[in-house]
Amino acid sequence: MKSIPVSSHGLRRRESIWMRIHVDPWLLLLILALATVDAFVLYSASGKSLPMVVRQMAYFAVGISAMIVVAQFQPRFMQRWVPVAYIGGALLLLAVLLVGTEAKGAQRWLTIPGVTRFQPSEIMKLVMPMSVAWYLGRRNLPPSFKQVVVTLTIIFVPTLLILKQPDLGTSLLIAASGIFALLLAGLRWRYIIGALLALAPAAAGMWYFVMHGYQKQRVLTFLNPESDPLGSGWNIIQSKAAIGSGGVFGKGWLQGTQSHLDFLPEGHTDFIIAVLAEEFGMVGVCLLLGVYLLVIARGMVITLQAQDAFCKLLAGSITLTFFVYVFVNIGMVSGLLPVVGVPLPFISYGGTSLVTLLLGFGILMSIQTHKKWMAQN
């Protein structure tokens, strides 16, 4: 398949130093800003644990390096390896189910004895949008019915494998990243509306005919955690009190009380926004949301300027998935959404998800900075 380089933007653009080292300065700046915020919030949330902050900054260093390395590859190179990556990723997910390591009642890890252990679902977070973009990007948009069916198959095989681990949160996010690419590709409205119309009676049928009483109870608790104040509602009640007591301007850095003292068991990971909201108030939360919006805006610009459909769909999907992480996490901690284990991008403590996130941004940078090179070929 040959793609004909037709671009209105890339050809005439002056080649800056950033283009040559394949780094997008805007994204880099925003990421460094978020890392700085993280250092302060994490210091407070971890109970003034400097080693934890240092470790998280080390993760940032590793992740940013990996991001820059990824940015050096041309999108075309990635495109070529997508099928291999997809099949390999799916096989790894299968391996997890067969020989995976169990932790906390779910089988998510794959251990290579003596070397390392990792979560193949993390790899899928990147491979999924690439696969859908790869498949749809080679064809004329919008996708035909047959192509939609193929795309949905591509999406649901890994999703179901992850769902079986079981890891509901991750499987939903990965499915979402694939569906975003499909939506961006111009999935026709009649399919969208048809799917929504089909979903409602299917869910109702499940509810009345398939599910047992205790399963319904679980779904209800999931949708309304506050009905279960001793279980998952515990965190929500505490985090709401923490956020609410922060007020407009917050109690000041290290001055939070609700979010410390063990009331918030996951204060430095999934629930870290509660600490920020208590200490920096609504102003702090809005500023953070502002930074996130800038990241998303930059991602959208990259999407618009990307030169072919593969790049556009990929960049768009990464950007939108990033937003979903932010929205689901803050929505969950503030009691708007059910509790699913989703970390807050760049702020929650944890190395694996941070590195995966930064690899995604490496792809964005690659898409943004390889345009000229492609155009000349």
Added chain:
Amino acid sequence: MAKPIHLKDHNHDARIVQRRLILAAVFILGLVGALVARMYYLQVTQYEYHSTLSENNRVHVQPIPPTRGRIYDRNGVVLAENRPSFSLTITRDRVEDLPATFELLKSLLELSEEDAAQAERRLSQARRPFESVPVMFELTQEQIARIAINQFRLPGVDVQASFVRYYPFADHFAHALGYVGRINEQELKSIDPVAYAGTHYIGKTGIERYYEQLLHGTVGYEEVETNARGRVLRVLNRTDPIPGRDLTLELDVKLQQVAEEALGDRRGAVVAIDPATGGVLAFVSKPGFDPNLFVTGISYADYGALRDSLDQPLFNRVLRGQYPPGSTIKPIVALAGLDAGVVTRTSRVYDPGFYQLPNVSHKYRNWNRSGDGWVDMSYAIARSNDTYFYDLANKLGIDRMHDFMSQFGIGQRVSIDMYEEAAGLMPSSSWKRTKYRQPWYPGETLIAGIGQGYMLATPLQLAQSTALIASRGVWHRPRLLKNAEGVLPDESETPPNIQLRNPADWDFITQAMQDVMQSPHGTARAAAAGATYNMAGKSGTAQVVAIAQGERYDSAALRERHRDHALFVGFAPTENPMIAVAALVENGEGGGRVAGPVVRAVFDAWVLPRLEAEQQQGHAESQENGQ
């Protein structure tokens, strides 16, 4: 590429993506707006509420455990209730210096090292942050006072009033009811941590375990505001717990007492079943133990004494005791013979005092060494003639016996709600092939015909198989529960009723069993002496040690614990059975002589008042009719 190249229309693609992206941007702004609005609601609108809470104070969610359901007998006598008790609780997260606190408690309450170690162990089982864990129970007034005086030195330590399970009849119903105990770590993994958030006890055995879900109830909780030291300042929100259901059992305390008295100081078991419903009216396993010891945690010394006692008080003889059923099984073997058509009611066998298989020298002996001469079925049951049944078993073969007798529940768990029930064993040739990789020998069939050999049954199964004769084959699985505030025992898996080819055989066997008790040649005629109603029964003995060929059973020479077990099963009144009973007296020797009177006593206690009531009613009716 063979196909013509479709040029991709990049501008068209770009326009599509652009349109969708703009749409996405609108969505994103909307959702971010929702987040900001939520933050505004929490941090501005509800600020006062949250900030007052957070001024030095903290919000807590405290579970409120439900009250466990009580257990009653059929007449409303309480068998298990909840007694208020004061316990010492520790909230670890509020204790400033744990070792010092324990030291202080030890000197204040004069605890032994063992008590203190146990308390620390209990504390280590805390499940949630800020959970108050009871570490000592049954505090005395003096201990409570000492804690109260020193409260200021003991942050995180509290005296809490809570309910503790209490069994007023102590050892009399221990085996029937089971008991509750503290939730252990294994159970912690299998229970729903939320449902049990405030509960420290769980049913460990018996009814308490089987109906745990009904008895437990639903946890409640309150959101409370506490000060920095953990004192509750006010309750913000409260959801009441729903108490567990009260259970009404089929058991009758008075009947149970009669059965226990009849058993006396001997070890053994008595089960009484209502054949019309399957309700268990009496459930005695002697010796018993005091279940109250187990509720808050039994001491090592007490437990050791119970466990190591030669009398095995912890052993549930009714459900777990698997004994050879002995001659009590003969009426069912006889039914099997009639139903299979290998014998008739009148066919006779000559008994010279033993039975021999063709071409085998081994003599299978009748208990009466001199032999009973020509015997028919009715006489063989009344006299418990072994030779007749050796011959009948040989004609039937083990597999036909297995298939027929399995219908009576032998070799299966028969009860609905008795948690510990053992299955017993009804052997067959295929069972032996799988189990021992050996063929079935004809001699084994013979001894199976008199309920010896591999065959094993629990007293409950003996009572149930007898109840099935009384009900003419209509199945009701034995159950302890009568009603749990509207919830009835689950009878969904009742086995099919037993259909005889000639239903008149039921009457014939019943008559033969009545002869056991009420004919001049019956083995248990003494047990039925002076009865004002008809009763049917069958005696049996179960060998504890095998008697070598050619030797005689000599009770004097055997140690007391190696003597035969005495068994008796029966039902009454014969015409309209109200009760079926199985009694076992360990090492009691004579089935008819020792276990028979136990069954008779239970019959009398149940049947006589009911017959009297019927008579009075009949009297009243006839008077009414006369007027």
